[in-house]
Amino acid sequence: MDFEKIRSDFPLLSRFTYLDTASSGAISRQVHKSIVDFIDKWLYEGEDWDRVIKDVVEARRIFSSMVGVKGDEVALVPNTSTGLIAAVSSVKWRNESNIVLAEHNFPTNFNVFSAAVRNGLVKEVRVARYIDGRIPIEEYEKLIDENTQIVSVDLVGWLTGYREDLKTITKLAHERGAIVLSDIFHAAGALPLNLRDLDVDIAVCGSYKWLLAPSGAALLYVKKELLDTVLTNCWTGWIGVEDSVVERMINGETRLFERPLPLLYSRPSSSASRYEWGSWAGLTVVGLTESLRFFQKLDMNLSWRRIQKLSSKLVDELVEKDFQIFSPLDEDRRSGIVSLVLRNSYDVAEILSRSKIIVSARPGILRISVDF
């Protein structure tokens, strides 16, 4: 695979030393063109709404094959946080239940579940903490009990870049009757993934980082078996119901509004589409779908190996220069994110940006993200 050629389709990468995919991914000329073509057509001929719906279906299909699940287990939602809330809001809570989170999860995760406690749905949130640079499985063993309903662990930590051993965690959680939710925003698009193999129950991934697409969309995976068993309190809008316009289109109908739409007696779609509550951001959808077509052609194993090689080289050189690495040093826990402990990280990021090196500063941390 010729990565130099691939990179040449992303103008940002030749103009800057761009090491900030964990904030926002570069977009390709092809993604840019799909959006420009769509809006040009819109200007003169009106919005090509049918195209948006077709691309939604295509995006679900490609993403599902990227992460090893079925097309009807994936929904396209407006952003990661909304996807997370959509799925969590359909859980039927038991009395006295608790939630177990990983310390490295993104704030949305903490905020959603602390709201669940505040609103009286959940009794308690427990946090699995790092010990010597790892969250040992014993930490989860200690926290997950028969009252745990959800174990929510980001596959890759947004600040630490810590890549969690989800398979071991899902096994433990399932043995104790809990389901596992994972934010895979810093994993999908960076490393090969098989969610079925990991046995994760719910996963969500936004469009605008490692999937190299515009913001305004996220892909939500929900294991089919959970839809009317564990996730029974589902809210729907006009899209996520049986016989919605999207289902009509998929079934080959062309006059989508000829028959009345489902009203009072509507039922949630039998697929993950039930979490798609309303219209999509068309411009984002066409850009995202184009980017997913790129990933369909990319050899993810080779791309991941390249990311691993580059990030290892970076870690080795930083260690040699006595920088304190915040990210894990063990190979089996590393991702595309390499963070350093740096008190004046904002100053350093600003100085680097003057030399066209783009990284991001977070409190006391300089985050460098390495893509292909």
Ligand SMILES: Cc1ncc(COP(=O)(O)O)c(C=O)c1O
């Ligand atoms: C791991 C992770 N999850 C979620 C988000 C927020 O995603 P969204 O804005 O799509 O809700 C971020 C943003 O940085 C993130 O890093």
